[in-house]
Amino acid sequence: MTARILDGRATSAAMLDRVREEVAEFSREHGRVPVLATVLVGDDPASHTYVRMKANRCAKVGMESRRVELDAGISTETLVKTIRELSADPAVDGILLQHPVPGHIDERAAFEAIDPAKDVDGVTRTSFARMAFDEGGFASATPGGIMALLDAYEIPLSGKHAVVVGRSPILGKPVGMLLLARDATVTYCHSRTRDLAEHVARADIVVAAVGRPELIRGEWIKPGAVVVDAGYADNRGDVEYEAAAERASFITPVPGGVGPMTIATLLAQTVRAAREGTEK
Ligand SMILES: Nc1nc(=O)c2c([nH]1)NC[C@@H]1CN(c3ccc(C(=O)N[C@@H](CCC(=O)O)C(=O)O)cc3)C=[N+]21
Incomplete structure (x- = not known):
């Protein structure tokens, strides 16, 4: 099997086309x-x-x-x-x-x-709590971008086992919350996790968010799994790409995957903040 690419460049470009229209509309009104x-x-x-x-x-x-x-x-x-x-x-x-x-x-x-x-990057405690309670606040930019990418390809999440590798406050932890809000079964792995390989091997969806290039080995990936690589250290991903792509059904490239989605989410949320800020 060879994985289909989750194309963050194309998907973010489509998102940004919408943002451009919203900006024009906001500008006409305000x-x-x-x-x-x-x-x-x-x-x-x-x-x-x-x-x-x-x-x-x-x-x-x-x-x-x-x-x-x-x-x-x-x-x-x-x-x-x-x-x-x-x-x-x-x-x-x-x-x-x-x-x-x-x-x-x-x-x-x-x-x-x-x-x-104004927390369009979704980094405050308030935004985190809104994410956790599914209250529609501003998502952390990278987790929000990951969800938008999965949705653009209509990847089913409900009941799926998602394994998040990483627990940082603006990436690993919130992406797990967002997956949970969509009814995935979520496992968090981190630097103290034992048997990382075995956890990853049980995942229907793997989100790699640790910043350690190629920590996740291709041979760990369950055939047909969806692989999301949010690593960007030295512009290299956290996943051993070629080997993972042979087993996965969908995979994000680095570059061209999660990175551009992060920026598109940030800008989409900025227009939303502008609109909501003028309503009051
Ligand atoms: N408060 C905060 N919010 C962030 O969202 C945040 C941050 N701090 N600190 C650093 C990380 C990193 N990050 C990236 C965004 C886009 C690309 C991106 O678009 N990368 C291109 C490649 C770019 C290139 O050519 O080097 C791609 O993946 O295709 C990468 C990394 C946001 N971060």
């Missing part, structure tokens, strides 16, 4: 376009690239982005204050704080300074 503020701390080159990609994608759909770049040495307090100001600024609809921030900064405190109504 005389301005939605604005996403991106906050980047320090000078990690990969983070700069990702934030630049997000800003470019905003421009392509007619949205505005406001880039805030802060010195690596700033304090938690300064970062929190900056984000609170963006939260209070009526000209800003959505806020993205690029993860990770330098180790001396309390990243959770910084995320919590984002007004949940």
Whole structure:
């Protein structure tokens, strides 16, 4: 068997076409376009690239982005204050704080300074709780993108065994919540899991979200399983792609899979935040 590709590039392009129309409509009604503020701390080159990609994608759909770049040495307090100001600024609809921030900064405190109504990247406790309770808040961008990709290919989730490898606050943990909300049976695996191979081998759906290139071996994949690779370390996935593709029914490539869906979800949620923000 050779897996079908879950094409994140094509699927995100279709999503972004819709976002572009929504932006145009918003702009006709409100005389301005939605604005996403991106906050980047320090000078990690990969983070700069990702934030630049997000800003470019905003421009392509007619949205505005406001880039805030802060010195690596700033304090938690300064970062929190900056984000609170963006939260209070009526000209800003959505806020993205690029993860990770330098180790001396309390990243959770910084995320919590984002007004949940502007949390288009789905990183706050409030958004997490809404995800967990299936209350339609803003999804974490990557988990939301993964769900949109699975839905675009009409992958059935109800009653399926999903194995999530990874439990980070903005990726592994929330993607498990979203799968659970869709009636999947969810197993979380992580760095202390014993017999990772055996868990993965029982999965109908594998979501790899650890950031360790090729940790998941192709031979572990159950024939016919759906493989979603959310790894992006050094632009390489967490799954041994070629070998996994021989067994899987569907698989995401890296690049061209989950990454572009993450950005499309972020922008779709930004237009939604702009609309919902003007309703009040
Ligand atoms: N608060 C926060 N939210 C995030 O969503 C977030 C973050 N922090 N920190 C870093 C990770 C990483 N991330 C990616 C987004 C798009 C691609 C992407 O589109 N990649 C292209 C390849 C891009 C290239 O050419 O290098 C692809 O997979 O096809 C990758 C990685 C979002 N993240």
